[in-house]
Amino acid sequence: xxxxxxxxxxxxxxxxxxxxxxxxxxxxxxxxxxxxxxxxxxxxxxxxxxxxxxxxxxxxxxxxxxxxxxxxxxxxxxxxxxxxxxxxxxxxxxxxxxxxxxxxxxxxxxxxxxxxxxxxxxxxxxxxxxxxxxxxxxxxxxxxxxxxxxxxxxxxxxxxxxxxxxxxxxxxxxxxxxxxxxxxxxxxxxxxxxxxxxxxxxxxxxxxxxxxxxxxxxxxxxxxxxxxxxxxxxxxxxxxxxxxxxxxxxxxxxxxxxxxxxxxxxxxxxxxxxxxxxxxxxxxxxxxxxxxxxxxxxxxxxxxxxxxxxxxxxxxxxxxxxxx
Amino acid sequence: xxxxxxxxxxxxxxxxxxxxxxxxxxxxxxxxxxxxxxxxxxxxxxxxxxxxxxxxxxxxxxxxxxxxxxxxxxxxxxxxxxxxxxxxxxxxxxxxxxxxxxxxxxxxxxxxxxxxxxxxxxxxxxxxxxxxxxxxxxxxxxxxxxxxxxxxxxxxxxxxxxxxxxxxxxxxxxxxxxxxxxxxxxxxxxxxxxxxxxxxxxxxxxxxxxxxxxxxxxxxxxxxxxxxxx
Numbered sequence: 001x002x003x004x005x006x007x008x009x010x011x012x013x014x015x016x017x018x019x020x021x022x023x024x025x026x027x028x029x030x031x032x033x034x035x036x037x038x039x040x041x042x043x044x045x046x047x048x049x050x051x052x053x054x055x056x057x058x059x060x061x062x063x064x065x066x067x068x069x070x071x072x073x074x075x076x077x078x079x080x081x082x083x084x085x086x087x088x089x090x091x092x093x094x095x096x097x098x099x100x101x102x103x104x105x106x107x108x109x110x111x112x113x114x115x116x117x118x119x120x121x122x123x124x125x126x127x128x129x130x131x132x133x134x135x136x137x138x139x140x141x142x143x144x145x146x147x148x149x150x151x152x153x154x155x156x157x158x159x160x161x162x163x164x165x166x167x168x169x170x171x172x173x174x175x176x177x178x179x180x181x182x183x184x185x186x187x188x189x190x191x192x193x194x195x196x197x198x199x200x201x202x203x204x205x206x207x208x209x210x211x212x213x214x215x216x217x218x219x220x221x222x223x224x225x226x227x228x229x230x231x232x233x234x235x236x237x238x239x240x241x242x243x244x245x246x247x248x249x250x251x252x253x254x255x256x257x258x259x260x261x262x263x264x265x266x267x268x269x270x271x272x273x274x275x276x277x278x279x280x281x282x283x284x285x286x287x288x289x290x291x292x293x294x295x296x297x298x299x300x301x302x303x304x305x306x307x308x309x310x311x312x313x314x315x316x317x318x319x320x321x322x323x324x
Numbered sequence: 325x326x327x328x329x330x331x332x333x334x335x336x337x338x339x340x341x342x343x344x345x346x347x348x349x350x351x352x353x354x355x356x357x358x359x360x361x362x363x364x365x366x367x368x369x370x371x372x373x374x375x376x377x378x379x380x381x382x383x384x385x386x387x388x389x390x391x392x393x394x395x396x397x398x399x400x401x402x403x404x405x406x407x408x409x410x411x412x413x414x415x416x417x418x419x420x421x422x423x424x425x426x427x428x429x430x431x432x433x434x435x436x437x438x439x440x441x442x443x444x445x446x447x448x449x450x451x452x453x454x455x456x457x458x459x460x461x462x463x464x465x466x467x468x469x470x471x472x473x474x475x476x477x478x479x480x481x482x483x484x485x486x487x488x489x490x491x492x493x494x495x496x497x498x499x500x501x502x503x504x505x506x507x508x509x510x511x512x513x514x515x516x517x518x519x520x521x522x523x524x525x526x527x528x529x530x531x532x533x534x535x536x537x538x539x540x541x542x543x544x545x546x547x548x549x550x551x552x553x554x
Contacts, residue, residue, distance in 0.1 A: 319508045
């Protein structure tokens with residue numbers, strides 16, 4: 001039998017090349033392998049603690065204001081810019097407009113003196129001041145300490161026989177939005193493990209920069225990487241113990257939001273702009289504290305640990321050349 | 325007429341040369357990526373990368389042994405492709421081809437293959453994933469053994485055929501990850517659905533290509549030889 005070595009060389013190379021044809025097709029851009037663990041993303045890691053954590057006040061007072069003792073409690077609503085400043089636009093969709101859900105908590109009423117705190121945008125600040133009765137209304141004037149860049153003074157009124165608080169806030173210092181207005185409603189906060197996400201989809205605008213198309217000169221963004229799916233409504237990490245199999249098949253954004261919904265149920269106030277915008281949309285959500293870790297149930301702690309493990313994995317390995 | 329024939333010959337030689345170099349560059353590039361992946365596990369650490377989502381088995385000592393054996397040894401069999409497929413080495417440095425081949429066979433049959441089988445048994449993706457990885461490991465050992473046995477019997481043609489199959493499965497280390505990368509890029513599927521899919525695609529695709537190649541090249545010789553024998 002005669003072996004012809006040379007004649008078989010060409011097909012051999014072709015064979016090996018076909019096995020590798022993808023490499024040519026996709027161009028093998030950089031970043032296919034992440035060898036080094038990237039710096040911890042702030043919003044991915046557990047939310048930072050704050051020393052300014054305040055105990056939730058006991059809420060036994062009536063939601064309809066009849067007399068002074070009913071003033072105490074949580075007043076919740078949107079804290080909106082009171083200037084002509086426009087919203088921030090990302091692509092063609094309005095991602096947020098500088099409005100944040102605020103919780104003005106009136107904690108103590110003593111004669112004409114009032115003490116309380118406000119929780120907004122991951123910032124928990126105390127205030128003290130006075131109030132006066134003017135006919136059928138209570139007029140408040142309270143001040144924040146002034147040692148924080150975003151401190152300022154509130155003036156608002158609450159009408160008798162009503163359940164709303166309206167007013168303005170003026171910053172002490174020069175900040176982007178020096179004046180805000182608000183119309184808040186009195187609400188009771190009660191941790192409910194069964195509360196579910198209701199409105200909208202979470203989209204990570206900062207990361208969704210991949211432009212896939214252009215329509216009339218406007219870029220179209222591909223958000224699927226960073227957008228939640230219907231999965232977030234299927235699982236409740238506060239009520240049920242999640243299994244490894246369930247979590248292993250969840251996409252990045254779903255893992256992230258399912259975990260953060262635990263925080264939201266406990267009234268965590270988010271510093272992260274996108275998470276804030278997302279949970280502010282949930283009608284049940286009330287920012288109560290900047291430190292809710294101590295409130296987590298054992299079940300929630302277990303779920304958080306599991307979700308975090310897979311989030312980290314998804315973040316580092318999902319879209320790179322590698323396993324996992 | 326003669327000139328045209330000459331042109332075709334130069335062209336075919338050019339294609340041959342280019343494909344030759346592209347193959348080496350691609351293999352070296354992907355081997356480099358595999359090295360980066362391997363380095364994630366140096367020094368031995370169970371809290372990184374893939375092992376982070378394998379906590380239910382990283383407590384088993386034999387899983388850990390299998391995992392690190394597999395990760396550290398498999399790098400070398402990949403590089404064997406550079407030496408073993410070179411006709412230059414095969415014709416002028418036969419001892420190098422033989423020794424490198426012995427290492428390739430020994431590492432797969434004794435180290436990488438069995439450790440891969442243990443890992444496959446505890447693989448992710450439920451029975452779908454586990455079946456894929458166990459089959460892959462067993463076929464890998466089997467093909468490699470058949471290729472080794474063929475050359476011991478002096479059967480060059482069969483040796484080639486089985487070794488192509490063996491190396492097609494060796495390359496699944498790369499192709500599986502490439503499939504994953506491309507599928508994520510195109511479709512962004514759910515992670516475990518993806519895992520199960522590439523567990524199969526990763527090596528069956530290679531095997532199909534290898535079979536087609538064997539049929540049209542070595543198979544032709546093989547059939548010819550048979551007809552001579554008959």
